[in-house]
Amino acid sequence: MGVSAGVFLTVVQIPMSKTSKDQTSQFNLAEDDVISDESPVIGTLEKNPVTVKPHTHPLMFRTTRRLFGVRFSHYNAKPGAAPKMTIPRLYEMYAAKQPITCITAHDALSGRMADEAGIDTVLVGDSLAMVAMGLESTSEIELEDMVYHCRAVARGAPRPFLIADLPFGSYEQSVEQACESAIRMVKHGRAEAVKFEGGRELCPIVERLSKFGIATVPHIGLTPQRQISTGGFKVQGKTAASAKELLDDALALEKAGATMILLEGVPDRVATVITERLNVPTIGIGAGSGTSGQVLVQIDMLGGFDAFVPKFLKRYANILETHTSAIAKYHSEVKSGEFPSKQNSYSIKDAEFEKFTEML
Numbered sequence: 139m140g141v142s143a144g145v146f147l148t149v150v151q152i153p154m155s156k157t158s159k160d161q162t163s164q165f166n167l168a169e170d171d172v173i174s175d176e177s178p179v180i181g182t183l184e185k186n187p188v189t190v191k192p193h194t195h196p197l198m199f200r201t202t203r204r205l206f207g208v209r210f211s212h213y214n215a216k217p218g219a220a221p222k223m224t225i226p227r228l229y230e231m232y233a234a235k236q237p238i239t240c241i242t243a244h245d246a247l248s249g250r251m252a253d254e255a256g257i258d259t260v261l262v263g264d265s266l267a268m269v270a271m272g273l274e275s276t277s278e279i280e281l282e283d284m285v286y287h288c289r290a291v292a293r294g295a296p297r298p299f300l301i302a303d304l305p306f307g308s309y310e311q312s313v314e315q316a317c318e319s320a321i322r323m324v325k326h327g328r329a330e331a332v333k334f335e336g337g338r339e340l341c342p343i344v345e346r347l348s349k350f351g352i353a354t355v356p357h358i359g360l361t362p363q364r365q366i367s368t369g370g371f372k373v374q375g376k377t378a379a380s381a382k383e384l385l386d387d388a389l390a391l392e393k394a395g396a397t398m399i400l401l402e403g404v405p406d407r408v409a410t411v412i413t414e415r416l417n418v419p420t421i422g423i424g425a426g427s428g429t430s431g432q433v434l435v436q437i438d439m440l441g442g443f444d445a446f447v448p449k450f451l452k453r454y455a456n457i458l459e460t461h462t463s464a465i466a467k468y469h470s471e472v473k474s475g476e477f478p479s480k481q482n483s484y485s486i487k488d489a490e491f492e493k494f495t496e497m498l
């Protein structure tokens with residue numbers, strides 16, 4: 139039930155520096171509204187502390203949100219909705235050995251669908267260069283494009299923990315360059331963590347960013363931004379020596395302060411050992427079932443991208459087929475005159491129409 143459907147939200151207090159357990163909220167909810175164990179949270183807050191008194195009218199609600207600087211999407215305006223996903227909550231899941239879910243998103247709609255499906259973390263991955271921008275490779279995308287897409291996803295997906303890729307060329311030159319790009323992604327893209335590709339050579343970046351409170355997710359194994367030097371999208375860690383290199387990279391990155399580590403294209407048993415040796419969660423793609431979590435590219439798993447189909451991909455839908463045939467149906471209905479029907483049209487009273495025709 140949404141706010142407009144009659145739920146009256148009286149007072150919500152969201153102190154930013156505390157966990158949701160400290161958050162007080164008072165709702166007048168319908169009996170069938172499900173409330174989770176934790177106090178409901180309606181978005182994260184940029185100023186602290188603050189008391190928000192939203193009104194029942196959705197437009198007033200929106201105005202209130204903007205006035206108080208509450209980061210809150212109208213997509214998720216459901217009192218009693220699941221709480222905002224934070225690093226402590228992700229670590230709780232990890233400690234309880236509950237798999238962490240992650241899916242990519244590249245705009246408000248794909249973000250919203252991930253949020254409403256209950257996904258824990260959303261990744262604005264640079265694969266959007268290929269799926270959303272039609273580029274040949276991920277290396278072509280600019281930081282500004284990633285920031286733009288990240289901000290759109292943040293609006294559509296306020297609940298999941300939001301990770302964004304720093305694209306090729308935006309962090310390799312120096313720690314300073316990486317800081318500048320990461321800050322831009324957090325400040326303007328509203329990312330909650332930044333991801334970048336590479337092993338122990340990234341430790342100085344991870345260390346500096348974590349010192350300043352920017353969460354990092356280094357991405358090791360199959361690193362698409364290095365596809366030219368690796369000779370394509372090849373599984374990594376297939377020899378004892380290279381598996382050991384991956385483990386050493388992961389351990390060094392953890393020591394430097396990485397929040398999570400993404401493992402792509404790594405043999406399942408190697409990924410499991412790496413996961414077991416770490417004290418931070420691993421998110422896997424093509425890394426088997428022994429990682430702390432899984433990530434898939436949303437458009438790939440929905441069947442909306444067919445330039446390549448990696449072995450790790452499982453398709454849960456076929457939107458290329460279903461969406462294209464829906465658009466084709468619309469096209470043919472317009473051609474045949476079936477659409478728009480009376481049902482999709484607006485009317486005018488006979489008297490007014492007669493008066494109008496007399497004016498002609």
Ligand SMILES: Nc1nc(=O)c2c([nH]1)NC[C@@H]1CN(c3ccc(C(=O)N[C@@H](CCC(=O)O)C(=O)O)cc3)CN21
Pocket residue numbers: 264265268269276360362371372373403435438443446447448449450
């Ligand atoms: N839409 C999309 N999805 C992705 O997963 C993705 C992108 N774009 N862009 C950048 C990279 C490219 N990725 C890929 C692409 C192909 C394979 C692939 O076909 N791999 C071989 C492995 C061959 C081997 O070394 O054994 C496979 O057969 O799965 C893997 C990752 C992952 N990333």
Ligand SMILES: CC(C)C(=O)C(=O)O
Pocket residue numbers: 242261262263264265266303400402423433435
């Ligand atoms: C494949 C995933 C992990 C990624 O990095 C991306 O979407 O860019």
